[in-house]
Amino acid sequence: DAGVTQSPTHLIKTRGQQVTLRCSPKSGHDTVSWYQQALGQGPQFIFQYYEEEERQRGNFPDRFSGHQFPNYSSELNVNALLLGDSALYLCASSLVGLLQETQYFGPGTRLLVL
Amino acid sequence: AQTVTQSQPEMSVQEAETVTLSCTYDTSENNYYLFWYKQPPSRQMILVIRQEAYKQQNATENRFSVNFQKAAKSFSLKISDSQLGDTAMYFCAFMKQKDNAGNMLTFGGGTRLMVKP
Numbered sequence: 001d002a003g004v005t006q007s008p009t010h011l012i013k014t015r016g017q018q019v020t021l022r023c024s025p026k027s028g029h030d031t032v033s034w035y036q037q038a039l040g041q042g043p044q045f046i047f048q049y050y051e052e053e054e055r056q057r058g059n060f061p062d063r064f065s066g067h068q069f070p071n072y073s074s075e076l077n078v079n080a081l082l083l084g085d086s087a088l089y090l091c092a093s094s095l096v097g098l099l100q101e102t103q104y105f106g107p108g109t110r111l112l113v114l
Numbered sequence: 115a116q117t118v119t120q121s122q123p124e125m126s127v128q129e130a131e132t133v134t135l136s137c138t139y140d141t142s143e144n145n146y147y148l149f150w151y152k153q154p155p156s157r158q159m160i161l162v163i164r165q166e167a168y169k170q171q172n173a174t175e176n177r178f179s180v181n182f183q184k185a186a187k188s189f190s191l192k193i194s195d196s197q198l199g200d201t202a203m204y205f206c207a208f209m210k211q212k213d214n215a216g217n218m219l220t221f222g223g224g225t226r227l228m229v230k231p
């Protein structure tokens with residue numbers, strides 16, 4: 001049973017650039033959530049996608065956007081990168097309607113902005 | 115808005131002993147879920163245990179158990195017979211109960227647990 005996968009594992013960008021992170025949910029899951037985890041802190045919710053729509057959004061600027069594809073995979077896009085965007089980006093998947101409250105996490109993408 | 119507080123930034127325990135990690139939360143919701151996640155140095159967030167707020171019985175998973183005190187808004191994790199592989203960051207998390215999508219996790223700041231041989 002394939003778990004949540006994310007790519008790439010590491011990424012280095014410079015200020016002002018744009019980045020796209022990718023996530024494939026656990027087999028059978030239809031909902032993808034994205035979190036940002038700064039070093040030494042707990043993850044912060046960015047947004048959640050279900051049925052290809054953004055269902056809920058955390059306190060993040062519009063520079064952070066996303067997309068969900070018909071196969072339930074998802075992308076996180078960050079425009080005009082800032083130094084403060086350096087963090088571990090975690091993707092989590094779940095299934096609406098059945099144990100929907102349980103989110104399973106991928107290994108994360110470490111983004112460094114120089 | 116919900117908040118989750120973990121008051122112990124770091125803890126250590128000897129192998130085979132028992133340790134308890136604390137978590138308190140603040141919410142006006144009556145129906146919700148609570149979780150403990152483990153994040154080892156490999157950084158993958160792993161679900162340890164979950165608790166439904168409507169259940170009075172405390173959840174247990176092998177060596178892991180919780181002490182859920184709804185009135186006190188407290189949710190502690192007890193690890194029995196600690197093993198070296200338990201060394202990790204532990205995060206307490208809260209989720210409101212919703213019928214459809216839109217469930218976000220609110221995390222605490224974490225407790226770094228070191229198990230010593």
